[in-house]
Amino acid sequence: MDTKKMDYTILKDEIAIPYELAMGPTWTRFFEGFKQERIYATRCPKCKRVLVPARSYCPRCFVETDEWLEVSQEGTIVCWALTEYEYFAIPIKPPYIGALIKLDGTDTNFLHLVGGIDLSDPEYVRKTIKNGMKVRAVWNTEKKGTIMDIKYFEPMK
């Protein structure tokens, strides 16, 4: 019996894993702010650092942060990376720029997207996007209370 000349079976299946993450009081309040197009942060009473996204405690001092403040929606790019390769299950379709953004008046880096420019040519992106450049949040019209309520941060002229 010759098994060599056959077309072999390919079994296809999909595993779907639904997640529910309990956001808790801090994230709930932070993302409710997003629904109102506000970015909230918390300040550590000891070292006075302003943490965004809002934290329930300061990870350096290990004290509870209960001071909430609204912070600027403008900041500077600390570092960035352009992704062109598409792999399965990423939430954003490439090309996209992931970046660490330091919002004005805060002491942490905020991870999000940089957009609003043509991303099809990496050389153009390299010439246009620079560390230290000023960016501003652009919001989605439809809010869901998630990090993607901010569409991206666009370079300011």
Added chain:
Amino acid sequence: MSKDYNTLRHVVRLPHSYAAGPVWTRFYEGLKEEKIYGTRCDKCSRIYVPARSFCPNCHENLDEWVEVSQEGEVVSWAYSSDREFFGMQVKPPFIIALIRLDNTDSNLLHFVGGVDFDKNTIKAGQRVRAVWNDEKKGHMMDIKYFEPIG
């Protein structure tokens, strides 16, 4: 004291393709024809079901294909009454069992069906026979289940 906090919901989807290879493919083709194939080792004469490409005892290649009986006996079983978890292919209630088909030397994992789940009658040693689905897909579930006989 309870408060309403938000819940983040997300579904991670992992589609996958599994290359069955020549031996599983031939085994599955057999299922489409309502035949159960095993492979036989020249050296130790063991017959493995589902068909294997090599003998795990002798480490010899197996290329002798034999059609095996569709009747056998339940070696062990487990009854799942109602707890359903996400992504289950066969929903409870079901009886999953290791079945030793007649004249083979390995156990086949499959379901025991055609039984009244309310009456706890399944026992190790119970004789069973394969019941086929009308529609075949070239998959283990072309056998609907094994039903008790005699």
